[in-house]
Amino acid sequence: MFPLLTLFTVLPLMASVDAWLSDNHTCALTKPIYSCENTTAIVDTCCTPTEGLVLVTQYWDTYTGLESEGSVLPKESWTIHGLWPDRCDGSYGQYCDLSRQYDPVPSPNTTTGKPDGTPVPVWEGGDVITPLLEKYGKWDLLAFMQKFWKSQNSPDWTFWQHEFSKHATCFTTYDVGFDGAPDCYGLLYENSTEASIIDFLESVVKADIQYPTYQWLSEQGITPSNQTGYEFQKIQDALTAASGAEPYLGCTGPTRQVLTEVWYYTHSYGRPQDGFLKPLDQTTKSNCNATQPIWYYERTQGSEY
Ligand SMILES: *[C@@H]1O[C@H](CO)[C@@H](O)[C@H](O)[C@H]1NC(C)=O
Ligand SMILES: *[C@@H]1O[C@H](CO)[C@@H](O)[C@H](O)[C@H]1NC(C)=O
Ligand SMILES: *[C@@H]1O[C@H](CO)[C@@H](O)[C@H](O)[C@H]1NC(C)=O
Ligand SMILES: *[C@@H]1O[C@H](CO)[C@@H](O)[C@H](O)[C@H]1NC(C)=O
Ligand SMILES: *[C@@H]1O[C@H](CO)[C@@H](O)[C@H](O)[C@H]1NC(C)=O
Numbered sequence: 001m002f003p004l005l006t007l008f009t010v011l012p013l014m015a016s017v018d019a020w021l022s023d024n025h026t027c028a029l030t031k032p033i034y035s036c037e038n039t040t041a042i043v044d045t046c047c048t049p050t051e052g053l054v055l056v057t058q059y060w061d062t063y064t065g066l067e068s069e070g071s072v073l074p075k076e077s078w079t080i081h082g083l084w085p086d087r088c089d090g091s092y093g094q095y096c097d098l099s100r101q102y103d104p105v106p107s108p109n110t111t112t113g114k115p116d117g118t119p120v121p122v123w124e125g126g127d128v129i130t131p132l133l134e135k136y137g138k139w140d141l142l143a144f145m146q147k148f149w150k151s152q153n154s155p156d157w158t159f160w161q162h163e164f165s166k167h168a169t170c171f172t173t174y175d176v177g178f179d180g181a182p183d184c185y186g187l188l189y190e191n192s193t194e195a196s197i198i199d200f201l202e203s204v205v206k207a208d209i210q211y212p213t214y215q216w217l218s219e220q221g222i223t224p225s226n227q228t229g230y231e232f233q234k235i236q237d238a239l240t241a242a243s244g245a246e247p248y249l250g251c252t253g254p255t256r257q258v259l260t261e262v263w264y265y266t267h268s269y270g271r272p273q274d275g276f277l278k279p280l281d282q283t284t285k286s287n288c289n290a291t292q293p294i295w296y297y298e299r300t301q302g303s304e305y
């Protein structure tokens with residue numbers, strides 16, 4: 001009995017140690033390089049993303065649609081959309097690791113966005129992110145996300161899980177061993193998927209706070225108004241000067257006059273996790289109306305706090 005018991009207790013331990021011995025993705029030992037600037041110099045895809053045109057994206061919404069449930073927008077701040085891994089040429093992939101599919105409403109519903117792509121299975125397991133952050137005591141991160149990473153017309157966790165499954169899974173630096181990819185995490189956290197989720201959420205926040213769009217605009221006298229529209233060029237110049245490169249601005253409405261989005265383009269020095277982002281001009285021209293006033297609307301009464 002005794003030797004058998006010993007064997008059983010020792011085996012799982014040995015397996016773990018083996019995994020640890022062969023992992024070797026200590027990016028602290030790798031000299032960082034800028035993503036997309038010399039892809040042949042990437043020695044470890046856990047340490048530099050191969051899809052290395054990194055976009056920091058934000059929304060200007062005027063309501064959440066769930067005010068009655070207490071969901072409001074943060075005063076004097078744009079909200080987080082996400083952190084996206086475009087390929088160096090500006091094209092992009094999505095839902096790159098279906099073993100980490102937590103999006104309850106996959107959009108698009110195939111990996112290519114076309115009928116011939118692999119269908120993205122609907123996640124029916126509910127909120128994974130909130131309990132995960134609670135499990136690891138990431139209360140401050142959760143509180144920040146609840147305030148600044150807002151969904152419209154659906155609970156915030158659905159949007160967080162959409163962003164994670166659609167985009168984070170295409171960044172090589174959050175790989176967990178799917179389909180021949182390396183596992184960047186070793187024994188950190190209970191499992192590598194959990195590690196990659198938390199790591200990504202922290203990266204999103206770390207990038208977002210470097211782009212205080214509301215302040216940058218207001219310093220140039222551009223504040224939300226339902227009375228006065230602004231010249232597109234004035235908005236773009238303000239954000240270009242403050243961020244260091246020309247972002248993409250997104251406008252909605254039939255004549256593209258309602259400002260709702262900004263995408264800042266960057267190259268990441270090493271991992272996006274580390275938050276050293278070099279500003280770059282957009283690869284997608286803004287769609288806003290360049291000849292008519294742009295509306296930067298005030299939030300709906302009762303929609304912000
Ligand atoms: C991991 O690093 C150790 C120590 O440098 C080395 O002996 C081992 O061969 C490496 N393993 C792999 C898979 O690169
Ligand atoms: C890119 O990196 C490779 C491998 O490190 C190196 O040999 C090459 O000289 C680099 N190219 C440029 C343009 O820096
Ligand atoms: C994706 O959505 C389209 C449009 O609603 C639908 O026709 C198609 O059957 C869906 N494909 C999958 C794989 O769910
Ligand atoms: C790892 O964690 C994720 C997220 O909590 C969970 O969905 C998955 O089942 C876990 N995997 C294993 C092998 O425990
Ligand atoms: C800009 O607005 C004008 C006048 O409303 C309209 O004719 C034009 O099509 C708009 N341009 C775009 C790109 O929507």
Ligand SMILES: *[C@@H]1O[C@H](CO)[C@@H](O)[C@H](O)[C@H]1NC(C)=O
Pocket residue numbers: 062226297298299300301
């Ligand atoms: C400003 O206009 C927008 C767009 O019509 C509207 O949603 C919002 O409620 C308005 N805000 C105020 C304070 O009137």
